[in-house]
Amino acid sequence: MVVGRVAIPFVPPRLVRRHGWTIGVYALLLASLIFTVAIHPTYGAFDIKSLALGALPLALAAAAQTVVVLSGGIDLTVGPLMAVTNVLAARAMLHSNFRDALLIAVLVLILGCAAGAFNGSIVVFSRVPDIVVTLAMSFVWGGVALLILEKPGGGAPLDFQNLAQEATLSPWVPNALVLLIVVVAAVWMPLRGSRLGLALYAIGSDRTAAHASGVNVPLVRILAYTLSGVFAAIGGLALTMTTGIGSPLSGSFYTLSGVATIVLGGVSLAGGKGGMLGPMAAAFILTLIPADLIFLGIDPNYGQVIQGIVIVLVVMVGGLAALRRKPA
Amino acid sequence: MSELSPLLEVSSLSKRFGPVIALRSADLSVRPGEVHALMGANGAGKSTLVKVLTGVLRPDGGTIALRGKIRVIASPAEARRAGLMPVYQDPALIPDLTVLQNLRLTGTPVEAVRRWLSELGMSGIDFGVLTRDLPPPSLRLLDLARALAAEPDVLLLDEITAALPADLTTRVFDVVGRRRAEGRSVIFISHRLAEVSVFCDRATVLRDGETVGVVEPARGAEAKIVDLMLGPVAADVARAEAQRAPIRSGDGPGKSRLEVKNLRAGSMLQDVSFTVRPGEVVGVAALEGQGQGELFDCLAGVRKPDAGQILVEGRATSFRHPYDAIRAGLVLVPADRMQALLRQRSVRENIALPLVSRLTRWGLINVRSERRRVKQAIERLQIDTRAQAQVRRLSGGNQQKVSIARWLAAGFQTLLCFDPTRGIDIGTKRQIYVLVRELAAAGSSILLFTSELAEIPLACDRVIVLFGGRVVQVLPANVADESTLLRAAHGLAAEAAS
Numbered sequence: 001m002v003v004g005r006v007a008i009p010f011v012p013p014r015l016v017r018r019h020g021w022t023i024g025v026y027a028l029l030l031a032s033l034i035f036t037v038a039i040h041p042t043y044g045a046f047d048i049k050s051l052a053l054g055a056l057p058l059a060l061a062a063a064a065q066t067v068v069v070l071s072g073g074i075d076l077t078v079g080p081l082m083a084v085t086n087v088l089a090a091r092a093m094l095h096s097n098f099r100d101a102l103l104i105a106v107l108v109l110i111l112g113c114a115a116g117a118f119n120g121s122i123v124v125f126s127r128v129p130d131i132v133v134t135l136a137m138s139f140v141w142g143g144v145a146l147l148i149l150e151k152p153g154g155g156a157p158l159d160f161q162n163l164a165q166e167a168t169l170s171p172w173v174p175n176a177l178v179l180l181i182v183v184v185a186a187v188w189m190p191l192r193g194s195r196l197g198l199a200l201y202a203i204g205s206d207r208t209a210a211h212a213s214g215v216n217v218p219l220v221r222i223l224a225y226t227l228s229g230v231f232a233a234i235g236g237l238a239l240t241m242t243t244g245i246g247s248p249l250s251g252s253f254y255t256l257s258g259v260a261t262i263v264l265g266g267v268s269l270a271g272g273k274g275g276m277l278g279p280m281a282a283a284f285i286l287t288l289i290p291a292d293l294i295f296l297g298i299d300p301n302y303g304q305v306i307q308g309i310v311i312v313l314v315v316m317v318g319g320l321a322a323l324r325r326k327p328a
Numbered sequence: 329m330s331e332l333s334p335l336l337e338v339s340s341l342s343k344r345f346g347p348v349i350a351l352r353s354a355d356l357s358v359r360p361g362e363v364h365a366l367m368g369a370n371g372a373g374k375s376t377l378v379k380v381l382t383g384v385l386r387p388d389g390g391t392i393a394l395r396g397k398i399r400v401i402a403s404p405a406e407a408r409r410a411g412l413m414p415v416y417q418d419p420a421l422i423p424d425l426t427v428l429q430n431l432r433l434t435g436t437p438v439e440a441v442r443r444w445l446s447e448l449g450m451s452g453i454d455f456g457v458l459t460r461d462l463p464p465p466s467l468r469l470l471d472l473a474r475a476l477a478a479e480p481d482v483l484l485l486d487e488i489t490a491a492l493p494a495d496l497t498t499r500v501f502d503v504v505g506r507r508r509a510e511g512r513s514v515i516f517i518s519h520r521l522a523e524v525s526v527f528c529d530r531a532t533v534l535r536d537g538e539t540v541g542v543v544e545p546a547r548g549a550e551a552k553i554v555d556l557m558l559g560p561v562a563a564d565v566a567r568a569e570a571q572r573a574p575i576r577s578g579d580g581p582g583k584s585r586l587e588v589k590n591l592r593a594g595s596m597l598q599d600v601s602f603t604v605r606p607g608e609v610v611g612v613a614a615l616e617g618q619g620q621g622e623l624f625d626c627l628a629g630v631r632k633p634d635a636g637q638i639l640v641e642g643r644a645t646s647f648r649h650p651y652d653a654i655r656a657g658l659v660l661v662p663a664d665r666m667q668a669l670l671r672q673r674s675v676r677e678n679i680a681l682p683l684v685s686r687l688t689r690w691g692l693i694n695v696r697s698e699r700r701r702v703k704q705a706i707e708r709l710q711i712d713t714r715a716q717a718q719v720r721r722l723s724g725g726n727q728q729k730v731s732i733a734r735w736l737a738a739g740f741q742t743l744l745c746f747d748p749t750r751g752i753d754i755g756t757k758r759q760i761y762v763l764v765r766e767l768a769a770a771g772s773s774i775l776l777f778t779s780e781l782a783e784i785p786l787a788c789d790r791v792i793v794l795f796g797g798r799v800v801q802v803l804p805a806n807v808a809d810e811s812t813l814l815r816a817a818h819g820l821a822a823e824a825a826s
Contacts, residue, residue, distance in 0.1 A: 014456060198425060198433045205424035212384060212420035213434050214405035272424040 021266035021318055022278040028314070029281045032288050040295040045171040051287055052176035053242045056164060057082065059180055059283035060235030061258035062265065063188070064228040066279050068130075069262060071224035072204035072271030076134040077119055078232050078258050080141035083251030085112055085236025087145050090154030090246025098159040105160075109233050115141070116229015120222035138255065145248040154246040164241035176242070180280065183234055187227070188276045200224055205272030261286055264311050266318070285310070333396065335360045335513050336381075336412075336482050341390030342537075343376055345721060350376040352537035354390070358482060360511045363504070365524045365545065367517075368534035369557050369725070369753040374517050375417065377534070378484050381515075382414040383407035394481075408434075413480030417487045419471040423460035430459055431474065440477035441470075448473060449499050465492050465616065472500065483507070484515045489523060493616045494814075501527050519753050520780075521550050533557055554754065583642060585773040586658070586742050588627070591636035597622035598797030600636075604742065604773045609764060611788030611805065612777040613813045619797035620777050624746045627775070628660035629653030640742075654682070657741030663750050665727040668734075671720035675711065676702050678719050678730055682738040705733040710759060725756035732763070742773040749778060761787040781813045793817055 016023065037043045061078050068075040085108050092104045119137055123130045164176045191197045199220045202210040211217050239250055259269075265282035267274030289310065290303035338356040342349075351373045358364045368374050379385040381392065383401040391398050394410055401407045407414070414420075421430050431438050438455070445451055450469050459467060468488060475483055483504065489497045504514055505527065518524055524531055525545040533541045533556040541556045584603040591600045597619035604610045614620045625631040627638060629647030638645050640656045647653045650660070659682075662668050669678050679702045706713060709729045712722070719730060728748055735743065745764070749757045764774055764787050776788060784791055784805065791808045793801040793816040801816045 018458075195432065195435070198429050201425055201429075202422040202433055205422045209418070209420040209422055210433075212382075212404050212414070212416060213422070213430075214403070214408055215433065216403070216405070272422070 019275075022275060022281075024318070025265055025278045025281045025285070025314075029285050029288075032285055032292070036288060036292055036295065039292065045167070047291070048172060049165075049167055049174040049176070051284065051291065052174040052180075053164065054291075055284045055287040056176040056180055056242060057235050057238045057254060058257055058261060058287060059280050060183070060231055060238055061254035062261035062279040062283050063184065063276060064231035064235060065258040066262050066265075066267050066274065066276055067200070067227045067231065068224050069259075069267055069269060070204050070271060070274060071200050071221060072207060073123065073130040073221065073224065074134065074259075074269075075119065075225060075228050076131065076138045076255050077115075077141050078228065078235075079251035079253065079255035080138045080145060081112060081115055081229060081232035081251070082236040082239060082254050083145040083248055084115070084141050084148065085233040086239040086250055087149035087154065087246035087248050089237055089240040090156060091149055093156040093160065093240070094154045096157060098157050101157050101160040105237055108237060109230060112229045112233020112236070113226055114229070116232070117222060117226040119229065120225025123225065124218045124221050142248075142252070145251065149246050149248050152245055152247040156240050156244055161241050161244050164238060176238075179238070183231075184276055184280065187230065191227075192276070196220070196223065201272050203271075257286070260307065260311055264314055334358060334393075335362075335395060336515075337393040337396075338377075338381070339391055339393075341377065341380060341392070342388050343373075343380055343385060344388055348721065349537055351380070351387070353539070354534060354537065355539040356515075356532050357542075358513045358515060359529075360481075360513055361508045362529045363508060363514045363516055363527060365516050365518065365528035365531035366534065367524065367531050367553060367557060369755045372534040372557070372753075373537040374534055375486060375723075376537075378414060378416070378486050378515070378517065381407065382412055382484060408478060408480075411481035412484065413475040413478050413482070414484040415468070415471050415475050415486065415488055419459075419464075419467040421459040421467060421471060424458060426458055427453065427455040427462075427470065431455075434474065434478075436474050436477050440479075441473045444473035444476045444503070445469065447499075447503050449496065463617075465496060468492060469496065469500075476503070480512070482513045482515060484517075486517045487519070488516075489518055489520065497523070519757075521545075521553065521754070524553075525550055557753065557755070584639070585641065586627075586775070587637075587639040587642070588623075589637040589639065591623065591626060591633050591638065592797075593619075593622040593626050593631060593633045596797050597626070597633075600794070600797070600799055602792050602799060602802070604775055606741075606773055607768050607771050608790070609768045609774040609776060609788045611784040611791040611808070612775065612794060613781055613784055613791050613808075613817050614777070614794035615817050616779075618794040618817075620794055621746075622797075623794070624660065624744055624775075624777065627653065627658055627744055629658070630660075654740075658744060659735040659738075659740040659742070660744045661728075661731050661735070661746065661748050663747035665724065665731055666720075668731040669719050669727060672718055675706070675713055675719060675722070675730055679705055679733050679737050682734050701737045702733075705737040708736065709733050709763065725752040728752060728760070729756070732760070740772065742775065743767060745774065745776045745778075747777055747779050749780065749783065757783070781817070782810045784808055784813060 061082060064078045065075060088111070089104060089108050093101045096104065119134060122137065123133045126133060162175070164179055167174045169178065199210065199215045202213065202215055203217050203220050207217060235254065240246060261282045262274070262279045263269065264286065265274070265279030267279060286307055289307055290300050293300050293303055293306070334357045336356070336358040338354060341351055341354040343351040354373060354377050356366070356377070366374050366377065376385065380387045381401070383404045383406050386402065392401060393399065399410055401410060401412070422433065425433065428438065431441055445453060448469050450466060453466060453470060462470070472488060488500060492500065507514065516528055528545055531543050531545050531553060532539055533543065533553060535557060543552055543556070545553060585606045586604040589601050592598055596617060600619065600623055602610065612620055622631070626633045629650040629652050632648070638647070640658065645656055670681070680698045709732060711729045711733060712726050719727060722730065748760055761783070764776065768774055778784060785808055788805040791803045791805055791813065792799050793803070793813065795817060803812070
């Protein structure tokens, strides 16, 4: 050890080097949890559960955004789509039983899928820049949410809410966390290793080279938005589970917070670089900050300011690390 | 010549981009087991033809027939299935994916790629690295190995040798040439006539998007190819210029314009000293990666040297930014045209950009004076401005002319040219070298690195040879023939000098 430290500079194995950012984000999450326990010694199972409940919709919004950003695009309809699926589910599930609620959830997922495909098709076929199309579509979906439910209301059977709100396995493992892991493992992990997953990264990294490599660029772009729609719909259902109601304006927060989360999670807004695990941890970090402020007795309205500062600092530190690695 | 039926038959193919006609009427007939060269000046339509053949672009008219059957090639994937496999000028590898992932993306068998790579002498490539981290020659060979692994009937190589050092070029010829025996064909695009005459069975020559002739280069037909490429009038001009091109003896009067003392930067550039006098063209000869890149970056203010001095007109300088170098009169023409130019902007804006600070009064651009100076530069360099609205639509040679024209309009004392003729046809090449001589005659100093050693005596007064980040030899240009330079560049300087 000592000899190694003197003679050979530490060269991390490739896996660590390539996933350095993700590892860093998880280290930051661990550090913030330790900090939280330090300032609030009674932090326990209940707090973990409320952290997971708060982070679940944000993590899903981030997942929706990640898929599109990796493919070299941007999707500003994530929040409004979450609102649409949230109010739709809450309105349909009011007074229904658990089995009907599950059926409605499946229908809502199909709707999210269709809405995403619709967004993607407009982006691809109109040839209008994605940021313009999805900004315009975000107003459309925002309006649709208000048409479905003009003020917060609706409901969902308690069993359905408990899918996220309980802690079935152990008091320390909230269902919301399990749900998130299951969704990411079931939707993202199989995709990532597939040729479609490679194509997704390819069109975000170098669209010309991807085209020349035989990738069907328009199709993969539409699929990226479709998958984003699925994640947004799951996010909307998560809102229904965690709040128990539908709220047409609930989504507005999640579009830009989702973007902030993926940036903190190591996804490059230029496309082609990053993964899903980083943003998931980032969602927990950004949810923990306002809670810590309450424990510290600081006005929670400072939360946004501090979140912004954290994001800029982390991205700066990451950039410096990348710069230092380059000349070697 | 045996009368085999053609494997690939292209007839009267046409393609236009808005008002610009890239292909007027291209014909091409490739026999099985043939290496067929595609030649033409910049903007003649070679790259467009390759892109149409491989499904990247859709043609406006004409037909493509494979083994006598007319095919519509609508996408790169379809071209692949039809047995047409390209290796483009820009490697089609995804920078953010590993080598292995890139192969999986295209469904290429990994073992076959490994086998071809070892035949190409590149078995050392680690398939787990991101292709972003590989040097350009490795990328090109990887792209080539991937294309070979698909076992295509027709392999299309667009300027494959442009970015390769000489030893690898030979390897590529060996490996690709062996495919002839299997009845597979190669379409080979290159500006290097010498390669074409050694390596190719026949050559199709394009001019202004039209096929103007098919020749057999093996019978010493270089002159004929040049005439075909340039057209009747231009060929006469080129010959006259070649005869005129004077080589001055390098004893420029007065003190040095640029002096470099013990410059060191990074691991490549170890210790380099030399001087450039006013009115002198100093050539830099080196194999790939001997510190020439770092040298030019330091002189242009792109990076800071670790040690040593750069003196301009006898005064020590310290460049923190290209802006400082430009102010000191040192301007760079990089090999990668796109690094210097704003792709989406017009020719006029690109040329005027370095001028802007001088043309503004009260923060407004004096449009009339801008237009006049830009027009002068365009005329002087004979830039083909058919596609002037966006620089990225120009051909490679015309892009390079624009990147020189910028400095011509803005004014400079020392021009740093880093491989300015890479991938450029001989007509434009000659114009660039004539321009370099003219600029020197007018008192400018020029430092010129070129990867084509045969061109050094054409343009330079003196040559410095770099090896291992040091100057190993300084030669007057009139004794710097290709073999002397090659020996010196391989570090055999002492022998060569004795």
